Amino acid sequence: MYSFILGNESIKMALSVSAGGRVWRKFFKTFNFGPNSALKRFPTCTANGRLYSSSSDNVLVSKDEKSGIATVRMNNPPVNSLNSAMLVSLRSCFEELENDKSCRALILTSQKPKVFCAGLDILEIYRKSPDYVAQFWEKLQDMWLSLYGSRLVTMAAINGHSPAGGCLLSLACDYRIMAEGKFTIGLNETQLDLVAPFWLRQTMVDVIGYRQAEMALMIGALYTSNKALQLGLVDKLAPIEDVQTVAEEEVKNWLKIPDQARAITKMASRKPLLDELRKRKQEDIQTFRDETTRESVQISIQQYLEKLKAK
Numbered sequence: 681m682y683s684f685i686l687g688n689e690s691i692k693m694a695l696s697v698s699a700g701g702r703v704w705r706k707f708f709k710t711f712n713f714g715p716n717s718a719l720k721r722f723p724t725c726t727a728n729g730r731l732y733s734s735s736s737d738n739v740l741v742s743k744d745e746k747s748g749i750a751t752v753r754m755n756n757p758p759v760n761s762l763n764s765a766m767l768v769s770l771r772s773c774f775e776e777l778e779n780d781k782s783c784r785a786l787i788l789t790s791q792k793p794k795v796f797c798a799g800l801d802i803l804e805i806y807r808k809s810p811d812y813v814a815q816f817w818e819k820l821q822d823m824w825l826s827l828y829g830s831r832l833v834t835m836a837a838i839n840g841h842s843p844a845g846g847c848l849l850s851l852a853c854d855y856r857i858m859a860e861g862k863f864t865i866g867l868n869e870t871q872l873d874l875v876a877p878f879w880l881r882q883t884m885v886d887v888i889g890y891r892q893a894e895m896a897l898m899i900g901a902l903y904t905s906n907k908a909l910q911l912g913l914v915d916k917l918a919p920i921e922d923v924q925t926v927a928e929e930e931v932k933n934w935l936k937i938p939d940q941a942r943a944i945t946k947m948a949s950r951k952p953l954l955d956e957l958r959k960r961k962q963e964d965i966q967t968f969r970d971e972t973t974r975e976s977v978q979i980s981i982q983q984y985l986e987k988l989k990a991k
């Protein structure tokens with residue numbers, strides 16, 4: 681049986697009695713990273729040899745107990761769009777792994793090669809009530825906080841298209857390996873008449889620099905794998921069938937660095953943005969809700985959906 685996860689307080693307690701607990705306790709206190717623990721219960725995982733799987737089937741998790749590397753496979757056909765259920769599952773999964781002391785790294789990928797993730801499920805923001813949109817947005821914020829603020833080595837194995845929310849997931853990781861070929865990645869929100877929030881814009885700036893990010897965000901650019909590599913939006917390319925193996929090799933290199941120093945260094949650079957979102961969470965929800973439910977934006981979303989269907 682695999683047992684978990686009780687929220688931030690319990691993690692602190694568990695760590696305080698473990699070896700090196702004092703250091704980690706200080707780390708948690710200083711950086712307040714990891715789960716933003718509104719969730720009280722998590723789905724049960726069962727151990728089976730060296731693998732275990734999450735109980736929800738839209739996110740499949742396997743973990744190699746020896747290396748501490750978990751692979752998280754998005755499994756929401758046809759295109760892994762991020763609906764409410766998917767956001768909740770991803771967050772639960774990231775938090776489970778975060779709180780699993782034997783886990784050191786996670787690789788995020790798609791169960792269905794050729795599409796990593798098509799971004800937010802557009803139907804979740806089309807002709808929905810303002811309250812629904814607000815709740816949906818908060819689920820996205822919480823999922824992002826748990827991934828971007830993770831102590832683990834986080835690696836995106838981008839085995840297909842990765843527009844908008846797919847790019848958001850990739851940018852929240854520490855390193856990105858993308859499939860070569862005709863696949864695209866980018867923050868194309870403006871093409872739908874949507875505005876990327878400050879925390880997403882900032883991660884894009886942090887990864888590819890101000891000028892390129894500003895331009896890419898304004899025009900909602902989607903880049904091919906080659907161009908994304910050239911811009912630094914992804915770190916490495918591999919043939920699609922090798923993306924997972926290359927990601928595993930890369931993670932193993934990262935795991936040669938002691939966890940504690942690596943994680944503290946990561947948090948030192950990410951804490952300002954994490955704190956900023958935590959502080960401005962409600963303001964960010966209201967902004968997204970008000971902008972997205974405007975009639976003119978709803979019409980743009982409808983047109984975008986029609987274009988997608990007609991493809």
Ligand SMILES: CCC/C=C/C(=O)SCCNC(=O)CCNC(=O)[C@H](O)C(C)(C)COP(=O)([O-])OP(=O)([O-])OC[C@H]1O[C@@H](n2cnc3c(N)ncnc32)[C@H](O)[C@@H]1OP(=O)([O-])[O-]
Nearest residue numbers: 759761798799800801802841843844845874875876988989
């Ligand atoms: C504001 C800041 C944050 C983020 C914002 C966002 O993420 S906004 C999101 C911005 N995202 C985008 O702009 C990406 C839009 N998607 C794409 O460009 C392509 O689907 C693809 C390239 C990802 C995969 O191409 P492919 O040829 O493998 O697949 P296909 O195209 O044939 O699609 C299969 C079915 O899925 C449907 N569907 C697809 N995506 C979505 C979605 N997000 N939602 C809902 N449904 C979606 C599609 O209509 C079709 O339905 P049908 O007709 O079967 O009933």
